[in-house]
Amino acid sequence: MANQNDMRTPLSRVRGLGSAKDGTEHFWRQRLTAIANIPLMLFFIWTIISLNGVGYEQTVAYLSSPFVAIVMLMVIGAGIYHMKLGMQVIIEDYVHGAAGKALLVANSFFAIVIGATCAFAILKLGFGG
């Protein structure tokens, strides 16, 4: 039975999206990318270790293997989405008003710029430079 003090409509209760209109989506995606990041970042560390002290030709050859390129795209995708969500929370916690809004925009732009740069580089290497 609905709480008598609950001012929400039955539809609003069923949707469960709250006042921000996206429910637990942020939390869920943060956790989803967090889980993905565990194996992906271990792969990334292994990649860097494998390429330690290796020259240009070998680095390009390594990064152009389809397997490495595909997983590296996922490293970048999950990693950057996760960090975008995390930085959003930091901004929402500490910066309020217009400055906060500006930083939220900057945060999204930063994530997209870094993501596009990395993705382009990985694809270029993957397709043979």
Next chain:
Amino acid sequence: MSDTPIQAGANKERPLSPHLMIYKPIPTMVMSILHRITGAALYFGTILVAWWLIATASGAGSFETAAWFFGSFLGRLILFAYTFALMHHMLGGIKHLVQDTGAGLEKDFTTQMAKLHPIASGVLTILIWIIGYVVR
């Protein structure tokens, strides 16, 4: 917004809820703050990842410049700190995933884990660097 004495006094004496500067630091709290700091560090560190990738994709010349930087003392220092930040953030994240299930939230246990957290992060970081130099 006028600076009447009453308002100025009220602002000074108004009680604040306790925050970072008031609480005595305890292990769980310090690790929580470090989780956020390492997250922010990893965030800006992606600039280096993007630089490395785009330099490699751009050709031998730009690759050599990036390789020179990452191989320099400063470069290695940054990468070492970056490895530590990644390990610390990853262990903290795994802790959060476990705690999301409702497990491991007992007071003494969380404190023990918080004390172990930086040590485990350091050990993993050093291990990764040892492997990095052995494999080379």
